[in-house]
Amino acid sequence: DKPDAKELKNAKGEVTFRHVDFSYDGERQILKDISFTLRSGDCIAIVGPSGSGKSTIVNLIPRLWDVTGGSVTFDGTDVRDLTLHSLRDEIGVVTQETYLFNGTIRDNLLYAKPDATEAEMIQACRQANIYDFIQRQPEGLDTLVGNRGLKLSGGEKQRISIARALLKDPALLIFDEAAINPLIEARTSILIAHRLSTILAADEILVVRDGEIVERGTHKDLVHAGGTYQELYETQFSKAMEA
Numbered sequence: 001d002k003p004d005a006k007e008l009k010n011a012k013g014e015v016t017f018r019h020v021d022f023s024y025d026g027e028r029q030i031l032k033d034i035s036f037t038l039r040s041g042d043c044i045a046i047v048g049p050s051g052s053g054k055s056t057i058v059n060l061i062p063r064l065w066d067v068t069g070g071s072v073t074f075d076g077t078d079v080r081d082l083t084l085h086s087l088r089d090e091i092g093v094v095t096q097e098t099y100l101f102n103g104t105i106r107d108n109l110l111y112a113k114p115d116a117t118e119a120e121m122i123q124a125c126r127q128a129n130i131y132d133f134i135q136r137q138p139e140g141l142d143t144l145v146g147n148r149g150l151k152l153s154g155g156e157k158q159r160i161s162i163a164r165a166l167l168k169d170p171a172l173l174i175f176d177e178a179a180i181n182p183l184i185e186a187r188t189s190i191l192i193a194h195r196l197s198t199i200l201a202a203d204e205i206l207v208v209r210d211g212e213i214v215e216r217g218t219h220k221d222l223v224h225a226g227g228t229y230q231e232l233y234e235t236q237f238s239k240a241m242e243a
Contacts, residue, residue, distance in 0.1 A: 001083050008086040012040040013171035013188035014075050015061060021069030022056060022211075030056050031211045034070070036204075040171075043184050045193040045202035047232060053211040054192045058174050061190075062091045074172075092165030096177040098157040100149035105134060106141040108160060112168040124167040129180060130159035196237040205229065 015038040022031040031053050038044050046054045059065055060072050063079055072079050079087055092112075100108050109121050116124075121141060125131040133156060137143040149157040162180060165173060173189040184191065184201045193199045200219055207215035207222065207229045215227050222229035 002081065005083045006077060006081055008074065008082050008090055011090040011171035012075050014038065014040045016073045019070035020067050020072060022060065023068050029211060034213060036206055038190060040188050042203040043189045043201060045191045045199045045205045046208055047193055047199065047205060048208035052208045054208055055176060058190055058192065062088050090171040091174065092168050092170040093174045094161050094165050098161040100145050100157055100160060102147045104142045104144055105160060108145060109164050109167055112164045116167055120167060124163040127166050127183060128159045128163035130156065130163055
């Protein structure tokens with residue numbers, strides 16, 4: 001943190017990228033001139049071919065990396081001017097590779113909010129569509145998940161991870177290839193999306209190719225435009241719609 005870093009308070013989750021460039025090594029540009037605004041209450045989907053820079057974009061928000069040009073602001077303040085803990089407290093990230101530590105479902109949920117009540121945990125699990133599974137287990141929330149969630153299926157682990165993010169109640173949710181549509185509609189969120197049904201729930205779609213935003217708009221705007229999105233739709237999204 002900078003000596004004069006500010007605490008993020010009463011966060012709304014509004015994120016703005018202004019002419020963002022990024023390079024890991026100072027030589028090869030990974031992102032070039034990325035600009036967009038996510039308003040509080042809205043959802044943006046980021047789509048593009050593998051290796052196009054989608055995950056790098058979202059990783060700049062909680063400052064897993066810092067921009068090499070331009071700026072990322074959260075509620076109007078440059079993320080580099082905010083304390084790391086106050087920024088990251090307001091961002092919930094659910095990734096495809098879900099990490100659960102050895103312990104119970106309850107332990108894994110409380111990691112996000114140590115003082116959560118039983119009712120809050122149950123509500124988060126209901127929203128994440130995992131509570132029915134938990135109720136079927138003899139130990140309920142005290143069911144052991146095993147090392148890295150070994151005793152659970154991929155889908156069960158992911159839903160517990162979503163419940164954990166919801167329990168934290170952040171201003172911004174980032175879903176990297178894992179999302180539940182009703183949650184998207186109710187939360188300020190950014191999706192790295194591979195399923196058409198998820199993309200359709202977004203207020204705006206950003207199409208990224210070779211580190212640049214090459215198209216933007218709604219599914220309806222983009223699907224017949226003859227660009228990258230149409231190509232992705234025909235090769236990937238339409239087939240994956242019910243996947």
